[in-house]
Amino acid sequence: MIKIPAQKLLLLLLLVSLATAVQAETGRYRLSWRDDPATTMTIGFEFSAGREVYVALGERFGGTDPAAYPIKVGPAKTTIAKGMRTCFVRLSGLNPETVYHFIVVDDLGVSRPMSFETAPNRIDRRLSFIAGGDSRNHRESRQHSNRMVAKLRPHGVIFSGDMTNTDGPTEWKEWLDDWQLTISPDGRLYPIIPARGNHESDNEGIAELFDVPNPNIYYSLNFCDGMFTLLTLNSMIPVQGDQLNWLKRELNKYSRSIWKMTQYHNAMRPHTSQKLERDDLVKFWAPVFYKYGVDLVMESDAHVVKQTYPIRPGGGLDSDEGFIRDNARGTTYIGEGGWGAPLRANNDNKEWTIASGRFNQIKWIWVNANQLEIRTVMTDESRNAAPVSESNRFSVPRGLKLWMPVGSEALVLTKGMNGAVATAAPPVNRPPGNRPPSIRPGVTNSPTGITPTSPSVAKPVKSNGIVRPNSEYQVDIEFITTKTGPVEVIVITSEMRLFEKRILPARGPGPYEERVEFPEFPHGIEWQLIVKSHGQVIQKYTLKY
Incomplete structure (x- = not known):
């Protein structure tokens, strides 16, 4: 931990006492771990203005008064990334399974009171993630x-990654603004353990925004x-x-x-x-x-x-x-x-x-x-x-x-x-050789098969050989295969011209129900939906939009 020199700390406390009604120029708070979760914590935040900043913390709630907190720690690392200046205060030597209250203090004001809890360090404890x-x-x-x-x-x-879509400054600021919704009403923050996804363009973004232990x-x-x-x-x-x-x-x-x-x-x-x-x-x-x-x-x-x-x-x-x-x-x-x-x-x-x-x-x-x-x-x-x-x-x-x-x-x-x-997930009741069913929103498995409850997306309509897609252009089809192999689902016009084709993964013999997604077709036209296995037609539908 980087402790604040006494002379500089007194000056900062004096400035804060003269501006107690002023909100600190910090925000977009987050927690992360670099080491032992029971004895360490990293507090990250954006520091948009000002010259000096530190975290005041202790095991007792001290409101917005920096003098009420016995521990004062300055940033160990500051980064300039995604259009933000971010400071990281690395805390160590903490007590396990302990709630710490803290505020972020700069030369312009004080943040609202917040808190975190260190992880347990005993093998007989229980964890929630x-x-x-x-x-x-x-x-x-x-x-x-x-x-x-x-x-x-x-x-x-x-x-496990893909926080934003384009990895740009605007989206990251929005993401961190939304992350403040993870803070409980009593001010409790929860550490994030981030991985990198394919929408993070490089490793540096995760390292510079969350101070992970390995770049x-x-x-x-x-x-x-x-x-x-x-x-x-x-x-x-x-x-x-x-x-x-x-x-x-x-x-x-x-x-x-x-x-x-x-x-x-x-x-x-x-x-x-x-x-x-x-x-x-x-x-x-x-x-x-x-x-x-x-x-x-x-x-x-x-x-x-x-x-x-x-x-x-x-x-x-x-x-x-x-x-x-x-x-x-x-x-x-x-x-x-x-x-x-x-x-x-x-x-x-x-x-x-x-x-x-x-x-x-x-x-x-x-x-x-x-x-x-x-x-x-x-x-x-x-x-x-x-x-x-x-x-x-x-x-x-x-x-x-x-x-x-x-x-x-x-x-x-x-x-x-x-x-x-x-031990608590019994096998799905399905015919031998059949794949597990695809469970959709509002649908659960029962001993008798797939049973609708209260779907959030309307189920596609299927009646008398006619199928109609739902609002997301998804179609439910049923078919029976007698051989192991992939299944083709094709859509053709009345003139027998191929319009769209989907290849379903290989599977063994048995009855199946599949949901297939298509693009939006021209409305008012009847299409033929054909299901084929090993070159043979095994099911036909009329597809109506």
């Missing part, structure tokens, strides 16, 4: 998710004396070489951690056909995750919702896209974005997918030494949810809308003899 990514350009949805952070009061926010944007944090280890990776730089060697060293270093989790941006196997496969991640990272017992992986980028069974890399008849279900030692993958970016069709499920969906969402993760629980919060539907308090942060508040694709509000991982086991 919010996880997600892809907040980009739909501000209203982004703001809903940010407000959920303020209501759910997590120990930290795991954010290459891969780093680890260890919580509760080895109860939980989180590794942040960078899928936007080479995944081999230095980063891969670092990953192996860190996982070996924390081999005795009870729970190990990684986060990065690009999904290895996206659950939408609109994103490319990341075979390099499958080749180089997935085997390392399996070897060192990574329990949970958070991915983003695809702008869909997914949760998987525990899986491991492998080939053979039981493999689907290079992975095999392994309840004993596999890794569970969750994601894939949905903090406010444009949503995509969840049309690429795998044999090892529990369920997928298409809605704005964040993950709410609870972890202790015995189990790890993952809840999916439907943020647009939860805007009227009640807040939790520090005493009940591990209870689901009234009005919180949770996604329950298999009838359980949480996917629960417990530790078996060899690794994590998914």
Whole structure:
């Protein structure tokens, strides 16, 4: 910590006392970690004017009076990035599991009182995290998710990249303005643990705005004396070489951690056909995750919702896209974005997918030494949810809308003899050989199949061989395949001219229901929608707009 010299501090206190009614020229506050979450914290803020600034803090609330706080610390680092001058005050030697109250003081005024809580350092404690990514350009949805952070009061926010759309100064200022909505009404801030996404044009932006411990944007944090280890990776730089060697060293270093989790941006196997496969991640990272017992992986980028069974890399008849279900030692993958970016069709499920969906969402993760629980919060539907308090942060508040694709509000991982086991997500009831269904907004799985509840997007109309798209130009189709292989969906004119074509992923024999997204066609024309497998027509529809 950089302490303020006594003479300079007295001068600053005198100036502040003469201007107590003046608001400080600081703002866009944020927290992050560079080291031990139990004993350190970094406070970042924009310092738009003035010459001197420091943070005054203590374990007791002191209002806006700097003299009421025993600790005064100046910036350790100042950056000029994205049109902002940002200061970072690095705090160390803090007490674990302790609330610290603070204000930011400059030579023009004082900020409002704020606070943070250091993480526990005991293995018998419980942690709460919010996880997600892809907040980009739909501000209203982004703001809903940010407000959920303020209501759910997590120990930290795991954010796997793509904060903005263009990575420019205007969007970053808006993003940080919206981030202030994560501050609870009592002034509590929550640390962000950021990764880099493909809409961050370089590593420098994340490093200069969040003061992460490694300028290459891969780093680890260890919580509760080895109860939980989180590794942040960078899928936007080479995944081999230095980063891969670092990953192996860190996982070996924390081999005795009870729970190990990684986060990065690009999904290895996206659950939408609109994103490319990341075979390099499958080749180089997935085997390392399996070897060192990574329990949970958070991915983003695809702008869909997914949760998987525990899986491991492998080939053979039981493999689907290079992975095999392994309840004993596999890794569970969750994601894939949905903090406010444009949503995509969840049309690429795998044999090892529990369920997928298409809605704005964040993950709410609870972890202790015995189990790890993952809840999916439907943020647009939860805007009227009640807040939790520090005493009940591990209870689901009234009005919180949770996604329950298999009838359980949480996917629960417990530790078996060899690794994590998914125990609270029973297998989906589906015909042998069929893929897991794509779960859509307002639709859940039941023992009898897909059952509509209260959809936020109207379901496409399908009646007597006629299909009509919904407002987002999505069409539901049903068909039965008798052979393993890809499925073609084509749209032709009455003159038999090809107008549009979609290739659905390969699947085994069985009945299927798929939602297919098309562009907007000219209205008032009847089109023919043909489903083909191995060159044979297996279903026909009349498509009407």
